Amino acid sequence: MVVRPSTREMVFKSKEQWHWFDCPRQLGTNSPDTPVNCAVVDEVPIREGDVVLAMSDGVIDNLWAHEIVEKVSESVERWERGEGREEGIVEGEDGRDMMGFVAEELKEAAKVIALDPFAESPFMEHAIEEGLASGGGKLDDISVVAAMCRKNKG
Template sequence: MVIRPKQREMIYKSKEQWHWFDCPRQLGTNSPDTPVENAVIDTVELREGDVVLAMSDGVIDNLWGHEIVENVSKSVERWEAGEGGQASGPRKDGANGGMTFVAEELVNTAKQIAQDPFAESPFMEHAIDEGLASEGGKLDDISVVAALCRRNTT
Protein backbone atom coordinates (compact mmCIF):
# COMPACT_ATOMS: atom_id res chain seq x y z
CA MET A 1 0.00 0.00 0.00
CA VAL A 2 1.19 3.54 -0.70
CA ILE A 3 -0.12 6.36 1.46
CA ARG A 4 0.23 10.10 1.02
CA PRO A 5 0.01 11.14 4.70
CA LYS A 6 -0.21 14.92 4.20
CA GLN A 7 -3.34 14.48 2.06
CA ARG A 8 -4.56 11.49 4.12
CA GLU A 9 -5.04 9.40 1.01
CA MET A 10 -4.21 5.94 -0.23
CA ILE A 11 -2.72 6.19 -3.70
CA TYR A 12 -2.14 2.47 -4.26
CA LYS A 13 -3.20 -0.85 -2.78
CA SER A 14 -2.25 -4.18 -4.25
CA LYS A 15 -5.04 -6.64 -4.91
CA GLU A 16 -5.27 -9.55 -2.49
CA GLN A 17 -4.23 -12.84 -4.06
CA TRP A 18 -6.01 -15.91 -2.83
CA HIS A 19 -6.41 -19.49 -3.96
CA TRP A 20 -9.75 -19.26 -2.13
CA PHE A 21 -11.05 -17.41 0.93
CA ASP A 22 -8.52 -17.40 3.78
CA CYS A 23 -5.94 -19.26 1.68
CA PRO A 24 -3.57 -16.62 0.31
CA ARG A 25 -0.90 -17.20 -2.29
CA GLN A 26 2.53 -17.51 -0.70
CA LEU A 27 5.74 -16.85 -2.59
CA GLY A 28 7.94 -18.76 -0.20
CA THR A 29 9.72 -22.00 0.47
CA ASN A 30 7.67 -25.20 0.10
CA SER A 31 4.86 -23.36 -1.68
CA PRO A 32 3.45 -24.22 -5.11
CA ASP A 33 3.24 -20.45 -5.76
CA THR A 34 6.30 -19.04 -7.48
CA PRO A 35 7.48 -15.50 -8.15
CA VAL A 36 7.71 -16.24 -11.88
CA GLU A 37 4.13 -17.51 -12.12
CA ASN A 38 2.32 -15.61 -9.36
CA ALA A 39 4.11 -12.39 -8.42
CA VAL A 40 2.44 -9.15 -9.43
CA ILE A 41 4.52 -6.19 -10.55
CA ASP A 42 2.89 -2.78 -10.62
CA THR A 43 4.28 0.67 -11.36
CA VAL A 44 3.29 3.42 -8.94
CA GLU A 45 4.20 7.08 -9.29
CA LEU A 46 5.55 8.21 -5.95
CA ARG A 47 6.12 11.64 -4.46
CA GLU A 48 8.51 12.75 -1.81
CA GLY A 49 6.82 12.15 1.56
CA ASP A 50 4.81 9.12 0.42
CA VAL A 51 4.89 6.11 2.74
CA VAL A 52 5.19 2.65 1.21
CA LEU A 53 3.88 -0.20 3.38
CA ALA A 54 4.57 -3.91 3.06
CA MET A 55 2.15 -5.66 5.42
CA SER A 56 1.17 -9.19 6.31
CA ASP A 57 -2.44 -10.31 6.09
CA GLY A 58 -2.69 -9.96 9.87
CA VAL A 59 -2.83 -6.21 9.29
CA ILE A 60 -5.29 -6.05 6.40
CA ASP A 61 -7.52 -8.74 7.93
CA ASN A 62 -7.96 -6.53 10.99
CA LEU A 63 -7.89 -2.96 9.64
CA TRP A 64 -9.79 -1.41 6.76
CA GLY A 65 -7.84 0.72 4.30
CA HIS A 66 -9.19 4.02 5.65
CA GLU A 67 -8.08 2.99 9.16
CA ILE A 68 -4.57 2.27 7.89
CA VAL A 69 -4.42 5.64 6.12
CA GLU A 70 -5.60 7.47 9.24
CA ASN A 71 -3.21 5.55 11.51
CA VAL A 72 -0.18 6.23 9.31
CA SER A 73 -1.09 9.90 8.78
CA LYS A 74 -1.55 10.51 12.51
CA SER A 75 1.65 8.62 13.34
CA VAL A 76 3.64 10.80 10.92
CA GLU A 77 2.11 13.93 12.51
CA ARG A 78 2.89 12.67 16.00
CA TRP A 79 6.48 11.86 14.98
CA GLU A 80 6.93 15.34 13.53
CA ALA A 81 5.55 16.79 16.79
CA GLY A 82 8.25 14.99 18.78
CA GLU A 83 6.58 11.74 19.88
CA GLY A 84 7.98 8.26 19.42
CA GLY A 85 11.52 8.37 20.69
CA GLN A 86 14.80 9.86 19.57
CA ALA A 87 15.26 11.06 16.00
CA SER A 88 18.60 10.82 14.23
CA GLY A 89 17.97 14.12 12.44
CA PRO A 90 15.08 16.34 11.25
CA ARG A 91 11.64 14.73 11.61
CA LYS A 92 10.16 16.11 8.34
CA ASP A 93 7.66 13.67 6.73
CA GLY A 94 8.55 11.02 9.30
CA ALA A 95 12.24 10.88 8.45
CA ASN A 96 15.10 9.78 10.72
CA GLY A 97 13.35 7.04 12.69
CA GLY A 98 9.75 7.92 12.02
CA MET A 99 9.04 4.91 9.84
CA THR A 100 9.89 2.60 12.75
CA PHE A 101 7.35 4.55 14.82
CA VAL A 102 4.76 4.37 12.00
CA ALA A 103 5.23 0.59 11.64
CA GLU A 104 5.05 -0.03 15.38
CA GLU A 105 1.87 2.04 15.76
CA LEU A 106 0.21 0.17 12.89
CA VAL A 107 1.21 -3.22 14.35
CA ASN A 108 -0.13 -2.24 17.77
CA THR A 109 -3.46 -1.09 16.33
CA ALA A 110 -3.90 -4.26 14.26
CA LYS A 111 -3.00 -6.38 17.30
CA GLN A 112 -5.68 -4.65 19.41
CA ILE A 113 -8.35 -5.55 16.85
CA ALA A 114 -7.00 -9.09 16.40
CA GLN A 115 -7.39 -9.72 20.12
CA ASP A 116 -10.85 -8.15 20.43
CA PRO A 117 -13.58 -10.81 20.17
CA PHE A 118 -16.20 -8.09 19.60
CA ALA A 119 -14.38 -5.96 17.01
CA GLU A 120 -15.69 -5.56 13.50
CA SER A 121 -12.94 -6.44 11.04
CA PRO A 122 -12.44 -6.86 7.31
CA PHE A 123 -11.83 -10.59 7.86
CA MET A 124 -15.13 -10.93 9.72
CA GLU A 125 -16.93 -9.11 6.91
CA HIS A 126 -15.34 -11.34 4.23
CA ALA A 127 -16.14 -14.49 6.23
CA ILE A 128 -19.79 -13.48 6.53
CA ASP A 129 -19.87 -12.78 2.76
CA GLU A 130 -18.61 -16.36 2.29
CA GLY A 131 -21.42 -17.67 4.51
CA LEU A 132 -19.19 -18.42 7.48
CA ALA A 133 -19.91 -17.45 11.07
CA SER A 134 -17.26 -15.03 12.28
CA GLU A 135 -16.91 -12.48 15.05
CA GLY A 136 -14.16 -10.15 16.14
CA GLY A 137 -10.64 -9.70 14.92
CA LYS A 138 -8.45 -12.39 13.40
CA LEU A 139 -5.40 -13.67 15.26
CA ASP A 140 -2.60 -13.98 12.72
CA ASP A 141 0.94 -12.85 12.12
CA ILE A 142 1.10 -9.06 12.12
CA SER A 143 4.08 -7.52 10.34
CA VAL A 144 4.70 -4.09 8.84
CA VAL A 145 7.61 -2.56 6.98
CA ALA A 146 7.24 1.19 6.37
CA ALA A 147 9.46 3.16 4.00
CA LEU A 148 9.53 6.91 3.39
CA CYS A 149 10.05 8.21 -0.15
CA ARG A 150 12.76 10.83 -0.14
CA ARG A 151 14.69 12.67 -2.79
CA ASN A 152 18.14 11.27 -3.43
CA THR A 153 20.56 14.06 -2.54
CA THR A 154 23.80 12.33 -3.51
Protein backbone atom coordinates in the same frame (compact mmCIF):
# COMPACT_ATOMS: atom_id res chain seq x y z
CA MET B 1 -0.17 0.13 -0.03
CA VAL B 2 1.07 3.66 -0.64
CA VAL B 3 -0.19 6.34 1.74
CA ARG B 4 0.19 10.09 1.27
CA PRO B 5 0.19 11.45 4.85
CA SER B 6 0.22 15.09 3.68
CA THR B 7 -3.30 14.68 2.26
CA ARG B 8 -4.37 11.62 4.30
CA GLU B 9 -5.10 9.57 1.20
CA MET B 10 -4.41 6.12 -0.12
CA VAL B 11 -2.48 6.47 -3.37
CA PHE B 12 -2.35 2.74 -4.16
CA LYS B 13 -3.46 -0.59 -2.72
CA SER B 14 -2.53 -3.88 -4.31
CA LYS B 15 -5.25 -6.43 -4.96
CA GLU B 16 -5.50 -9.33 -2.54
CA GLN B 17 -3.92 -12.44 -4.00
CA TRP B 18 -5.79 -15.53 -2.85
CA HIS B 19 -6.22 -19.09 -3.96
CA TRP B 20 -9.59 -18.87 -2.15
CA PHE B 21 -10.93 -17.10 0.93
CA ASP B 22 -8.45 -17.16 3.81
CA CYS B 23 -5.83 -18.93 1.71
CA PRO B 24 -3.46 -16.24 0.41
CA ARG B 25 -0.70 -16.81 -2.09
CA GLN B 26 2.62 -17.22 -0.32
CA LEU B 27 5.86 -16.59 -2.13
CA GLY B 28 8.18 -18.62 0.04
CA THR B 29 9.94 -21.84 0.82
CA ASN B 30 7.90 -25.02 0.31
CA SER B 31 5.10 -23.11 -1.40
CA PRO B 32 3.69 -23.93 -4.83
CA ASP B 33 3.46 -20.15 -5.38
CA THR B 34 6.62 -18.89 -7.02
CA PRO B 35 7.74 -15.37 -7.90
CA VAL B 36 8.12 -16.37 -11.55
CA ASN B 37 4.52 -17.62 -11.82
CA CYS B 38 2.65 -15.61 -9.19
CA ALA B 39 4.37 -12.32 -8.39
CA VAL B 40 2.55 -9.15 -9.40
CA VAL B 41 4.43 -6.00 -10.38
CA ASP B 42 2.70 -2.62 -10.29
CA GLU B 43 3.99 0.81 -11.28
CA VAL B 44 2.83 3.47 -8.83
CA PRO B 45 3.38 7.21 -9.21
CA ILE B 46 4.82 8.40 -5.91
CA ARG B 47 5.83 11.71 -4.38
CA GLU B 48 8.38 12.68 -1.81
CA GLY B 49 6.82 12.07 1.61
CA ASP B 50 4.65 9.14 0.51
CA VAL B 51 4.83 6.09 2.76
CA VAL B 52 5.12 2.68 1.12
CA LEU B 53 3.83 -0.21 3.24
CA ALA B 54 4.41 -3.94 2.92
CA MET B 55 2.03 -5.70 5.31
CA SER B 56 1.04 -9.23 6.14
CA ASP B 57 -2.58 -10.34 6.14
CA GLY B 58 -2.58 -9.95 9.92
CA VAL B 59 -2.79 -6.21 9.28
CA ILE B 60 -5.22 -6.06 6.37
CA ASP B 61 -7.51 -8.70 7.90
CA ASN B 62 -7.90 -6.52 11.01
CA LEU B 63 -7.78 -2.94 9.72
CA TRP B 64 -9.74 -1.41 6.85
CA ALA B 65 -7.76 0.66 4.33
CA HIS B 66 -9.10 3.97 5.69
CA GLU B 67 -7.95 2.96 9.19
CA ILE B 68 -4.46 2.19 7.88
CA VAL B 69 -4.31 5.57 6.11
CA GLU B 70 -5.43 7.37 9.29
CA LYS B 71 -3.02 5.49 11.56
CA VAL B 72 -0.05 6.08 9.25
CA SER B 73 -0.90 9.78 8.78
CA GLU B 74 -1.48 10.28 12.50
CA SER B 75 1.78 8.49 13.38
CA VAL B 76 3.81 10.63 10.97
CA GLU B 77 2.24 13.77 12.45
CA ARG B 78 2.92 12.58 16.02
CA TRP B 79 6.55 11.85 15.18
CA GLU B 80 6.97 15.26 13.57
CA ARG B 81 5.61 16.85 16.78
CA GLY B 82 8.28 15.00 18.74
CA GLU B 83 6.07 12.25 20.17
CA GLY B 84 6.98 8.59 20.27
CA ARG B 85 10.73 9.08 20.48
CA GLU B 86 12.76 7.45 23.17
CA GLU B 87 14.95 9.80 25.14
CA GLY B 88 18.23 10.46 23.39
CA ILE B 89 17.11 9.07 20.01
CA VAL B 90 17.38 11.51 17.14
CA GLU B 91 15.95 10.74 13.74
CA GLY B 92 18.56 9.83 11.17
CA GLU B 93 18.65 11.54 7.78
CA ASP B 94 17.19 8.45 6.15
CA GLY B 95 14.04 8.58 8.30
CA ARG B 96 14.39 5.01 9.59
CA ASP B 97 13.43 5.96 13.13
CA MET B 98 10.20 7.65 12.03
CA MET B 99 9.24 4.71 9.83
CA GLY B 100 9.99 2.26 12.64
CA PHE B 101 7.59 4.23 14.81
CA VAL B 102 4.94 4.25 12.05
CA ALA B 103 5.28 0.48 11.52
CA GLU B 104 5.08 -0.20 15.27
CA GLU B 105 1.97 1.96 15.67
CA LEU B 106 0.27 0.20 12.75
CA LYS B 107 1.23 -3.21 14.11
CA GLU B 108 -0.19 -2.34 17.54
CA ALA B 109 -3.46 -1.05 16.04
CA ALA B 110 -3.91 -4.34 14.13
CA LYS B 111 -3.06 -6.35 17.26
CA VAL B 112 -5.77 -4.59 19.30
CA ILE B 113 -8.41 -5.66 16.77
CA ALA B 114 -6.94 -9.15 16.35
CA LEU B 115 -7.33 -9.78 20.08
CA ASP B 116 -10.85 -8.34 20.35
CA PRO B 117 -13.52 -11.04 19.95
CA PHE B 118 -16.19 -8.36 19.50
CA ALA B 119 -14.43 -6.07 17.03
CA GLU B 120 -15.70 -5.57 13.51
CA SER B 121 -12.95 -6.40 11.06
CA PRO B 122 -12.39 -6.84 7.34
CA PHE B 123 -11.81 -10.56 7.93
CA MET B 124 -15.15 -10.89 9.73
CA GLU B 125 -16.89 -9.06 6.87
CA HIS B 126 -15.30 -11.29 4.22
CA ALA B 127 -16.10 -14.44 6.20
CA ILE B 128 -19.76 -13.46 6.45
CA GLU B 129 -19.81 -12.77 2.69
CA GLU B 130 -18.52 -16.34 2.23
CA GLY B 131 -21.34 -17.67 4.42
CA LEU B 132 -19.12 -18.43 7.39
CA ALA B 133 -19.93 -17.48 10.97
CA SER B 134 -17.28 -15.08 12.19
CA GLY B 135 -16.91 -12.37 14.76
CA GLY B 136 -14.12 -10.17 16.02
CA GLY B 137 -10.61 -9.76 14.73
CA LYS B 138 -8.41 -12.47 13.27
CA LEU B 139 -5.44 -13.61 15.31
CA ASP B 140 -2.60 -14.00 12.81
CA ASP B 141 0.98 -12.95 12.24
CA ILE B 142 1.21 -9.16 12.04
CA SER B 143 4.15 -7.76 10.09
CA VAL B 144 4.70 -4.26 8.75
CA VAL B 145 7.53 -2.68 6.78
CA ALA B 146 7.24 1.08 6.20
CA ALA B 147 9.44 3.31 4.05
CA MET B 148 9.15 7.01 3.25
CA CYS B 149 9.92 8.18 -0.27
CA ARG B 150 12.76 10.70 -0.32
CA LYS B 151 14.80 12.32 -3.07
CA ASN B 152 18.30 11.01 -3.65
CA LYS B 153 21.05 13.37 -2.62
CA GLY B 154 23.16 12.44 -5.62
